[in-house]
Amino acid sequence: MLNILWAAMILIGVVYALVTNRIDSVTSACINSSAEAVAVCIKMAGIVAFWSGIMRIGEKSGLVSALARRCYPVLKFLFPTLNPRSKAMEYISANFIANILGLGWAATPPGLLAMEELQKINPDKKSASREMCMFLIINMSSLQLITVNILAYRSQYNSANPSEIIGPGIAATLLSSIAAIVAAKVFERATFGKAVRE
Amino acid sequence: MNFIGIVSFVSDMIIPIVVSVMIIFGMKKKISVYDTFLEGATDGLKITVKILPTLIGLMVAVGILRESGFLTFLSELLSPAANVVGFPKEAVPLSFMRLVSSSASTGLLLDIFKNYGPDSFIGRFVSVMMSCTETVFYTMSVYFLSVNVTKTRYTLAGALIANAVGLAGALVITIVTFGK
Numbered sequence: 407m408l409n410i411l412w413a414a415m416i417l418i419g420v421v422y423a424l425v426t427n428r429i430d431s432v433t434s435a436c437i438n439s440s441a442e443a444v445a446v447c448i449k450m451a452g453i454v455a456f457w458s459g460i461m462r463i464g465e466k467s468g469l470v471s472a473l474a475r476r477c478y479p480v481l482k483f484l485f486p487t488l489n490p491r492s493k494a495m496e497y498i499s500a501n502f503i504a505n506i507l508g509l510g511w512a513a514t515p516p517g518l519l520a521m522e523e524l525q526k527i528n529p530d531k532k533s534a535s536r537e538m539c540m541f542l543i544i545n546m547s548s549l550q551l552i553t554v555n556i557l558a559y560r561s562q563y564n565s566a567n568p569s570e571i572i573g574p575g576i577a578a579t580l581l582s583s584i585a586a587i588v589a590a591k592v593f594e595r596a597t598f599g600k601a602v603r604e
Numbered sequence: 605m606n607f608i609g610i611v612s613f614v615s616d617m618i619i620p621i622v623v624s625v626m627i628i629f630g631m632k633k634k635i636s637v638y639d640t641f642l643e644g645a646t647d648g649l650k651i652t653v654k655i656l657p658t659l660i661g662l663m664v665a666v667g668i669l670r671e672s673g674f675l676t677f678l679s680e681l682l683s684p685a686a687n688v689v690g691f692p693k694e695a696v697p698l699s700f701m702r703l704v705s706s707s708a709s710t711g712l713l714l715d716i717f718k719n720y721g722p723d724s725f726i727g728r729f730v731s732v733m734m735s736c737t738e739t740v741f742y743t744m745s746v747y748f749l750s751v752n753v754t755k756t757r758y759t760l761a762g763a764l765i766a767n768a769v770g771l772a773g774a775l776v777i778t779i780v781t782f783g784k
Contacts, residue, residue, distance in 0.1 A: 407754070407755060407756045407760065408744070408745060408748060408749065408754055408756060409754060411741070411760075412661060412662070412665055412745075415665040415666065415668070415669050416664075416665050416668055416669075418669065418672075418674055419665070419668035419669040419671075419672040419674055420668065420672070422672045422673065422674040422677065423668075423671070423672035423673070423674075426672070426673055428671070428672060428673060431671035431672055431673075432668050432671065432672060434671065435664065435667035435668045435670070435671040435672075436664055436667070436668065438667060439660075439663040439664040439666070439667030439668075440660050440663070440664050442663055442667075442707075443656070443659040443660040443662075443663040443664070444656065444660070446659060446663075447652055447655070447656045447659055450652055451649060451652040454648045454649075454651060454652050455645040455646075455648035455649045455652065456645060456648070457648065458644040458645055458647055458648025458649075458651065459640075459641035459642065459643070459644035459645035459648065460622075460623055460626050460627075460641065460644070461626075461644055462640050462641065462643055462644025462645075462647070463626050463627060463629075463630040463635065463637050463640045463641055463644070464626045464629070464630070465644075466630065466633070466635050466640050467626070467629045467630040467632070467633040467635055468633065469625070469626060469629045469630075507618055508615065509618065509619070514651070514746075515647075515648055515651055517747060518651050518654075518655070518746075518747065518750050521747050521748075521750055521751045522750075522751060524751075525751040525752075525753070528753075530755075531752070531753070532752075532753060532754055532755055533753065533755035533757060534748065534753050534755060534756050534757045534759055538748075538753065538759070539756075539757055539758060539759045539762065542743070542744060542747055542748075542759050542763070543759055543762035543763050543766060545738075545743060545747075546738045546740050546743050546744065546763040546766065546767070547738065547763065547766035547767070547770070548735070548736050548737055548738040548767075548770065550735065552611060552615065552735075553734060553735040554611070554612060554615045555710075556713075556731050556734050556735055557611065557612070558612075559710075559713065559714060559717060559722070560717070560722040560727075560731060562717075563714070563717040563718065563721065563722045564721075564722070565721075565722035565723050565727075566723055567723070568722070569611055570728075570782075571728060571731040571732050571735070572611070573781070574728075574732045574774070574777045574778060574781050574782075575731070575732050575735035575736065576735075577773070577777050578732050578733070578735065578736035578770055578773045578774040578777050579735060579736040579770070581736065581769060581770060581773035581777075582736045582737070582766045582767065582769050582770030582773060583766070585765060585766045585768075585769035585770070586762060586763070586765070586766035589761070589762040589765040589766060590758075590762045593757075593758035593761065593762055594758075597757060597758060
């Protein structure tokens with residue numbers, strides 16, 4: 407799926423540029439975007455490394471697992487087949503909490519670690535497991551309650567009341583997250599069958 | 605202090621509090637906090653290096669698609685259909701770009717604020733919409749490719765449904781809250 411998607415994006419772009427006589431833009435996109443990717447990564451590296459270090463302290467002290475236990479009633483419903491005491495469960499809760507608080511870059515390290523843990527128990531290493539699909543669909547439904555960036559942009563452009571969108575934003579976020587859970591559960595049932603605790 | 609001041613104060617406080625609590629709790633448990641930090645930070649750096657190729661591949665693909673003008677073409681194509689269902693056509697390119705690239709969608713968002721004002725109907729709608737949608741393609745690629753999973757099953761479909769519901773929800777909620 408990702409292979410096809412990626413190839414299609416590039417090929418469609420090239421063909422469209424050819425047709426509209428903007429083929430030079432493809433060359434500049436290759437150069438500029440790859441440089442941009444490295445720049446983003448370098449910018450991210452520091453904060454991701456810092457946060458991974460802080461997270462590790464929390465893991466060792468047991469703070470993260472204590473937090474995960476608090477989340478377990480909700481996570482049990484989302485991941486019925488996943489061991490509640492597993493590392494994967496800890497990382498998933500850390501990722502969700504960071505996302506809800508709007509700490510995007512703090513969410514990435516535990517998120518990737520969660521994928522690693524889930525891959526260890528994945529019976530088919532090339533295909534997404536039940537838990538991976540659920541985790542990522544919820545992750546991509548936007549969990550962030552308050553988008554501080556948007557508030558900043560709104561006041562920068564002289565909004566009379568920049569924060570008036572917080573309430574509606576939270577309502578819409580809840581809606582999309584509920585849709586994510588329902589969609590993931592329905593697809594899951596159709597693909598993997600009923601969840602059975604091992 | 606006005607409301608937005610309080611909100612930004614609270615969000616400024618989150619990081620210092622979380623960091624301090626982690627360290628204090630670690631010291632209470634007699635953990636060598638700095639050594640542990642270094643361990644984690646090393647792994648964190650490895651993560652960044654690991655996702656760099658994914659990021660390069662994806663950002664180039666998005667860059668080509670954007671620079672070729674195809675994304676603009678596609679959103680123009682979708683505009684009439686969007687208008688039929690009552691979706692503001694000014695927001696079509698942004699709604700679309702939101703799924704693909706966060707820097708490009710921020711650019712489009714600021715364009716809308718500049719041209720229509722953040723307190724216009726369209727300005728409010730995109731503000732709400734940005735807070736309930738996510739850069740699906742980027743997130744999916746980074747997470748799946750980091751563990752070499754290529755068959756993603758229904759992940760994309762599920763994520764797109766969630767984002768579509770968010771989009772529609774944002775529109776309805778904006779109309780109900782602020783009027784048209």
